[in-house]
Structures are given as C-alpha cells and as structure tokens.
Amino acid sequence: MTAKIARFLEEVRPVTPCVVVDLDVVRDNYQGLRRWLPLAEVYYAVKANPAPEIVRMLVGEGSRFDVASRGEIDLCLSNGAPAERISFGNTIKKQSDIAYAYAKGVRLYAFDSEAELEKLAEAAPGSRVFCRILMTCDGAEWPLSRKFGCEIDMAKDLLVKARDLGLDPYGVSFHVGSQQTDLKQWDIAVGKAAMLFSALDAAGIDLRMVNLGGGFPARYRKEVDGIERYAEAVMDAMTKHFGNNIPAMIIEPGRSLVGDAGILETEVVLISRKGYDDDVRWVYLDVGKFGGLAETMDEAIKYRIVTTRDGDDTAPVVLAGPTCDSADILYEKAGYEMPVSLKVGDKVRILSTGAYTTSYSAVNFNGFEPLKAYFI
Amino acid sequence: MTAKIARFLEEVRPVTPCVVVDLDVVRDNYQGLRRWLPLAEVYYAVKANPAPEIVRMLVGEGSRFDVASRGEIDLCLSNGAPAERISFGNTIKKQSDIAYAYAKGVRLYAFDSEAELEKLAEAAPGSRVFCRILMTCDGAEWPLSRKFGCEIDMAKDLLVKARDLGLDPYGVSFHVGSQQTDLKQWDIAVGKAAMLFSALDAAGIDLRMVNLGGGFPARYRKEVDGIERYAEAVMDAMTKHFGNNIPAMIIEPGRSLVGDAGILETEVVLISRKGYDDDVRWVYLDVGKFGGLAETMDEAIKYRIVTTRDGDDTAPVVLAGPTCDSADILYEKAGYEMPVSLKVGDKVRILSTGAYTTSYSAVNFNGFEPLKAYFI
Structure with missing residues (x-):
C-alpha cells in the first residue's frame, strides 16, 4: 500500500469495487x-x-x-x-x-x-x-x-x-x-x-x-x-x-x-451465518471470482486482505462474491479470519491485485460492470 | 442444432468464436x-x-x-x-x-x-x-x-x-x-x-x-x-x-x-502432441474457459461437441482454449474423443451454449475480445 494509493483512495473515494495501480x-x-x-x-x-x-x-x-x-x-x-x-x-x-x-x-x-x-x-x-x-x-x-x-x-x-x-x-x-x-x-x-x-x-x-x-x-x-x-x-x-x-x-x-503495484478497494455487502450453530461468518464482498478475482479458483492465489478494523479480535470467515453463482466463493478452506467487529458497508482492501484481475473480469456477469481500474 | 442456426452459420459465416441463439x-x-x-x-x-x-x-x-x-x-x-x-x-x-x-x-x-x-x-x-x-x-x-x-x-x-x-x-x-x-x-x-x-x-x-x-x-x-x-x-x-x-x-x-437454444461456433487453432510417446492429442480451440466456457471449471458442465468430420475414427483429446493461461483447459479428464482426421482450421460446434457463456466471458483477457453473440 503506497502513500500515493492511500491518498488517491482518501481524496477520490472511488465507487467500489476498483483497482488502483501505482505506476x-x-x-x-x-x-x-x-x-x-x-x-x-x-x-x-x-x-x-x-x-x-x-x-x-x-x-x-x-x-x-x-x-x-x-x-x-x-x-x-x-x-x-x-x-x-x-x-x-x-x-x-x-x-x-x-x-x-x-x-x-x-x-x-x-x-x-x-x-x-x-x-x-x-x-x-x-x-x-x-x-x-x-x-x-x-x-x-x-x-x-x-x-x-x-x-x-x-x-x-x-x-x-x-x-x-x-x-x-x-x-x-x-x-x-x-x-x-x-x-x-x-x-x-x-x-x-x-x-x-x-x-x-x-x-x-x-x-x-x-x-x-x-x-x-x-x-x-x-x-x-x-x-x-x-x-x-x-x-x-x-x-x-x-x-x-x-x-x-x-x-x-x-x-x-504489476502485481504488488495494485490495490483492490471493495466493500462488505453482507455478513451472515447460515444457521444458529454456525461458527463461521459468511462475508460477502462487492467483488468476486467473476469480477476480477479469477485467480482465487481452487483458492490458488491467496491475497492479503486489510480491513479498517485490523487489530480487533478476529474469527473465521468464508469470503464470497456478490453474484448469484454458487461457485463465486473466494476462500472457504484457506483459513481466512476477519475482525469480529467487521460491519456491512466497511471498506476492505485486497493487496497485490495489480496482475490478472481487471482483464479476467467478466464482461457483464449477473449485470455487474467489469472491474474498474485507475492508474496513478 | 436448429435449421435456422444452420442456415445462419452457412450464409453469414461469422468470425469465430461466436454463439448463435435461436429465439x-x-x-x-x-x-x-x-x-x-x-x-x-x-x-x-x-x-x-x-x-x-x-x-x-x-x-x-x-x-x-x-x-x-x-x-x-x-x-x-x-x-x-x-x-x-x-x-x-x-x-x-x-x-x-x-x-x-x-x-x-x-x-x-x-x-x-x-x-x-x-x-x-x-x-x-x-x-x-x-x-x-x-x-x-x-x-x-x-x-x-x-x-x-x-x-x-x-x-x-x-x-x-x-x-x-x-x-x-x-x-x-x-x-x-x-x-x-x-x-x-x-x-x-x-x-x-x-x-x-x-x-x-x-x-x-x-x-x-x-x-x-x-x-x-x-x-x-x-x-x-x-x-x-x-x-x-x-x-x-x-x-x-x-x-x-x-x-x-x-x-x-x-x-x-436458453441453454439448448444456443450453438457456439469455434475453430481449431492447433492440434499437437507433447511428446513422441503421447497417445493424447491436444486440440486448441479459439474459445476457452475465459472466453465464455467458464462452466467447464473443474470439468463440471460437459458440453456436446460436433465436428465436420464426425463419423470418422476417433481418439482421445485434451481440449484447451487459446490463451496463455495454463488453467485454460476445457476437458482433460472427462474422456472426450475427436476424429483422428480433425485438422487445424476445422469448425467445431459446441452445443447447448445459450446459457452462462456470453456473460461469463472475460472483458479482454489475453487481448481476446469477449464472446460475440447473435440472436436470430
């Protein structure tokens, strides 16, 4: 995360999801x-x-x-x-x-x-x-x-x-x-x-x-x-x-x-559990496997993820995308944890997303626009 | 394969790959x-x-x-x-x-x-x-x-x-x-x-x-x-x-x-073997996993495939797409066979491709255009 990208996100507050690449x-x-x-x-x-x-x-x-x-x-x-x-x-x-x-x-x-x-x-x-x-x-x-x-x-x-x-x-x-x-x-x-x-x-x-x-x-x-x-x-x-x-x-x-030069800014759309006994939260982001994160296929590439609440206690999550496709899950087995205090609407940053993201994005799957990118 | 689609492909000869959907x-x-x-x-x-x-x-x-x-x-x-x-x-x-x-x-x-x-x-x-x-x-x-x-x-x-x-x-x-x-x-x-x-x-x-x-x-x-x-x-x-x-x-x-209403017309770009002892041919099409056939992920959806040489002797093939991505393989384990007489440049038709193809297509992966579609 470079100072230039941090400043851009702070000042421009672009609509999410988007990738910002520091040239x-x-x-x-x-x-x-x-x-x-x-x-x-x-x-x-x-x-x-x-x-x-x-x-x-x-x-x-x-x-x-x-x-x-x-x-x-x-x-x-x-x-x-x-x-x-x-x-x-x-x-x-x-x-x-x-x-x-x-x-x-x-x-x-x-x-x-x-x-x-x-x-x-x-x-x-x-x-x-x-x-x-x-x-x-x-x-x-x-x-x-x-x-x-x-x-x-x-x-x-x-x-x-x-x-x-x-x-x-x-x-x-x-x-x-x-x-x-x-x-x-x-x-x-x-x-x-x-x-x-x-x-x-x-x-x-x-x-x-x-x-x-x-x-x-x-x-x-x-x-x-x-x-x-x-x-x-x-x-x-x-x-x-x-x-x-x-x-x-x-x-x-x-x-x-280009990989480390990019940050994907995304937003938490929903946090839920599937049943009362579930000890795993499902965290749904506004970007998923068909919106640019194709390399999470079989959980191959494991991105670093930063939230605004890092430092708080964490607990296990399944991370998924926003589409109606049941295969649009980012990480279910890779052992990701996120802060317990995470809220719907929170911004989440996915690091090292400058490579193999924008161009993999589906043209219009589920009516979602392709991943937007800024080069600064 | 409807008569209307057959006639369209015959008369228009669209650039491949493309999907033709019979409304x-x-x-x-x-x-x-x-x-x-x-x-x-x-x-x-x-x-x-x-x-x-x-x-x-x-x-x-x-x-x-x-x-x-x-x-x-x-x-x-x-x-x-x-x-x-x-x-x-x-x-x-x-x-x-x-x-x-x-x-x-x-x-x-x-x-x-x-x-x-x-x-x-x-x-x-x-x-x-x-x-x-x-x-x-x-x-x-x-x-x-x-x-x-x-x-x-x-x-x-x-x-x-x-x-x-x-x-x-x-x-x-x-x-x-x-x-x-x-x-x-x-x-x-x-x-x-x-x-x-x-x-x-x-x-x-x-x-x-x-x-x-x-x-x-x-x-x-x-x-x-x-x-x-x-x-x-x-x-x-x-x-x-x-x-x-x-x-x-x-x-x-x-x-x-919509699934059965569509035909994907594609072309054989390359046929090769990896070594002299290989008994499997690799057949590379001009469409792949990132060009609209995302549902071949883990070989889940197994499309029917028709060639112009059907009826000739067949032998096992691996079917792959045209991109430089090593994951862009359609079928390796599903046991597909194709005619031994198949040639580079042959047209190949993938049936029942009216659903979950065009919209899954990557926006510009490897510089390939998204999958084109015709509705007739």
Whole structure:
C-alpha cells in the first residue's frame, strides 16, 4: 500500500469495487529487474495487466513486450512500442494472426509443435522462432499444466525443422510456473535448455537465446524471496550450465512487475451465518471470482486482505462474491479470519491485485460492470 | 442444432468464436414450461443470458424476470418489463441497490439473513420478501455451495422478524442445484418449505408463495429427462406436501430456457502432441474457459461437441482454449474423443451454449475480445 494509493483512495473515494495501480511501483519493479538481471532483455507479459497506461510507461523505460494475441499487438503498437520490441509468445496462434503480426513487423515467435511451425514458415518467413519445452514445475502457486511446451527430444527435431523451413531457430523457452517459489526449478530448467543447445550444436544449429519466461512472484499471503534472490538463482543456473558462453537471455515478467503495484478497494455487502450453530461468518464482498478475482479458483492465489478494523479480535470467515453463482466463493478452506467487529458497508482492501484481475473480469456477469481500474 | 442456426452459420459465416441463439427455441421452452406448470409464474433468470433480444421476446410472452443486480433491473425495464414483474432474487444486495430497485417500483425481494432483512426494511418498506433456505442438493452438475440460504429454524425466525419490521413475509425459496437431474430433490425441498409454512402459521403468519428456483436442465453430454418429467416431479411434491391448498408458485428457469437454444461456433487453432510417446492429442480451440466456457471449471458442465468430420475414427483429446493461461483447459479428464482426421482450421460446434457463456466471458483477457453473440 503506497502513500500515493492511500491518498488517491482518501481524496477520490472511488465507487467500489476498483483497482488502483501505482505506476511508480511498476517502474521501480522494472528497474529492479534490469538492475539485478542486466544481461536479460525484459519482455513485459502484457496479459498480466493490459492497461495502456502501463504499456506507455514501459515503452518509455525501454521495455519489450510479450504478447498473446493480435489484440495485444495492436495495444502495444498503438501505445508506442516498436514492432521489433514485440515477441508473439503464445504457442497457439491462428495463421491469420501470425500473418497480421508479420505484416506489422513482428519477427519473434514462440512455438511448441510441428503444426505451429508450419504456420510460422508460411506466414512469418525467416522470423526468429523459439521452442517452448515442457517443465514439471513443482512449487508454483498458480498451477502449470502440460498445456504449453513439448518434450525435449521433440523440441530438438522441431528446431532442426524450423531451419529446414527457412525460419531462424533462435532459442528455447520454458516457464517454471507463475508465482514460482522453489528457486531450484531454475537450475533444472536451464539445465534442460543447455542440453538442447548441445544437441542442436551437433546438428549444426547455433541456438543463441534462452527465454526464461516469468514466474517471479508478487507478494500474496506467503512471504516470498526478494527479486534479487531470483536473479541470483537465474544467473547461478545460467553460469553453471553455459559457463562463460552465456547466450542472450529473455525474461517475461508480468505478475512481478504489476502485481504488488495494485490495490483492490471493495466493500462488505453482507455478513451472515447460515444457521444458529454456525461458527463461521459468511462475508460477502462487492467483488468476486467473476469480477476480477479469477485467480482465487481452487483458492490458488491467496491475497492479503486489510480491513479498517485490523487489530480487533478476529474469527473465521468464508469470503464470497456478490453474484448469484454458487461457485463465486473466494476462500472457504484457506483459513481466512476477519475482525469480529467487521460491519456491512466497511471498506476492505485486497493487496497485490495489480496482475490478472481487471482483464479476467467478466464482461457483464449477473449485470455487474467489469472491474474498474485507475492508474496513478 | 436448429435449421435456422444452420442456415445462419452457412450464409453469414461469422468470425469465430461466436454463439448463435435461436429465439424460437427460447420461446418454445418458455411456452413448454407454462404448459407443463400452469400454476407457476415464470421468472426468467436473466443472468443465464442477459441479451436484450431475449428479454424483449420474453416480455412479449408475458414472462416475469428474476434479477441479480441493479444492472439487470435496468436491462429489464429498458426492454419493456414492468417493475411489478421483476423479482430481486439475489440475497446479497447493497442497500443503495435495494433503494434503487424500490424507487423503480420493484416490490419483491429475496433474503436469507438478518442483516439483509434490515436493509430491506429500511430501503424497501412494505415489500414482499421471501426467505431462501439451504439445500444440500445431491445430483446437481453445477455445484451448489452453502453460499445461499439459511437453516430452516433461522428462516422461521427471520420471516417473523420480517413482519415485525413492516415487510410482507410472502414465502420461501430454495434451489435444488443448477442442472439438477435427481428428481427426488424436489420432494425433499418442497417438504422443507411446507414445514416452514406450518411453523409460521402457528406464529400467525400466512405464507402464500413457494419459489422453486431453477434447476431444470439443458441437454449436455448426459441424457436428461424432458421438462414434463420435471413438471410432474414438482407438482407431485407440491400436492403431496400442500394437499389442495397449493400456494402461489414461482419458478426461475434460466439454463432450461436458453441453454439448448444456443450453438457456439469455434475453430481449431492447433492440434499437437507433447511428446513422441503421447497417445493424447491436444486440440486448441479459439474459445476457452475465459472466453465464455467458464462452466467447464473443474470439468463440471460437459458440453456436446460436433465436428465436420464426425463419423470418422476417433481418439482421445485434451481440449484447451487459446490463451496463455495454463488453467485454460476445457476437458482433460472427462474422456472426450475427436476424429483422428480433425485438422487445424476445422469448425467445431459446441452445443447447448445459450446459457452462462456470453456473460461469463472475460472483458479482454489475453487481448481476446469477449464472446460475440447473435440472436436470430
């Protein structure tokens, strides 16, 4: 909670629910990453928070951009990002969208399958491509499925095929899992990448880049290491596996740049019990799972929550959203407590909500407006 | 799949993904419910699909409307629904929204807690109120939590309190769970309601209404009984528990009116395997969990899926959406198969997607537009 956000909430008293993002915190986080990982090019994962205000500020800082769709390409271009600073990082692209990106000047693309490579060869000839490899990723708080990446032996064949199709086999990417708190995972991942470099070298292909993805954390309920510990883990792994022949490095931070920069201001709509024997209060907020807090799915991301009555005695609560959907419950098992003195109408602040909130918000579910956001 | 939708898709060839809803099917479903449950007043659960086209058509049919928010009240009023045909069915309401509804003429409200009753007494004096009771609800496909309703002894006290606060204790409501396929649940629920009628009669309060909620199904992968079987189960339960002194009945169908009326047209973006030993193909569509298919959460709702190559040999698939979110997987465990001959670019149709799709769609996640819809 920055002084700037506190002042904004105090003076403007915006209608709730809303997210307020402090752009200075985003800038500080960006500069911190540059300082701690000077060898890495930073591609902001636009999907974390696709606000034009954030993109414009990061363009000014010299950032690059990792985009997931044609819509995000347009967003970056129209806010001043040159096409050569954009990476089309989604491994699932329509060929028409690849052609669109190529026509706009984008020359860096992710893939993890033969079919995608064929689309790229046709619609983005000669472009730099990198292959995403599968990771198992213990320790990540937001679950990483097998959705992205392929096995390493397949990656090798695909990178050879990329060359044969006239593309530039530029490197390899992986993702250790969003909100990854087990630093050993970097060593495992970079080790796999280095193996691939050797295997392709033997096939006459000179990979030049490792894309380390995202995974740097924001600060939710659990304490996390500072960014410098992550940077150290990454550089230790790179040095260990690549010696003094370190390739170009790309990182794609999203959550770690914008997560902690945002506060969600919400209001208590109702406090109730379900029966006389119930020892748990239900606290209903004016924001829920379909209004921006999608990452509470399966109670995965556990936000820190602040009330105006902190310090008073607390008791267990179930936290839920305002919609008529019975699945719109934020926390039932995670053991949240709130002050016994909490009242209907109280303001409640959900911390570190700058990432993966506004853009997840449903367009009009139950007739509620999408989550409003302010960038200050 | 109606002939009208088939013709529309053939002639217009809309950009995918999109939902096409046949309003004639909605009308037929509405009329079917009226025919099979002539004693019940139908309040369309607007949240299932808040399209103005649907609201306007149902206004013409004489339907009433169950709304969840101020936004849905405005939607109904601006499309011709008189305020006296609106029920504010959400048990979680801001007092300012209750006052808004009251000012617009809404006089029927749900509640399930003391705090809500106090808001209603203040902001909607004299209104009819009904208390929602908790159900356990085995057999529902879309999970029903304890989020709504209270225990029956608390409900009794609250209805007495409603009278004492100057409200009109009108009746009781319950919900057996969306997509409820166990018809016995109606008997259990109506039995509870009848108990409450007796208990309140002894306290000098004459309840006059049972709100049976929704729960009538749409047709997903599993066969379901026709609406007439549901109507029979409901009327059997009412007659068994209320004899020939049947109170006013309200039903709040959403899914059963609009679910089967919609088809989601989507396109295969990518087909791949993760490794050479993988016997499962990953099929990525241009729509996913954050683009309108939120009800695939935990693989709860299992849609029927049609391809242009049905009849060819099939093999297991994982079905996933197009975003960079690793949780954006539709079906991994539900045992879906698709034709081996399926190709990138093929159109795929997801059936019974008229309910809980468009309005769940994320506002701009990963830069993808919200799900487009056509009403024909």
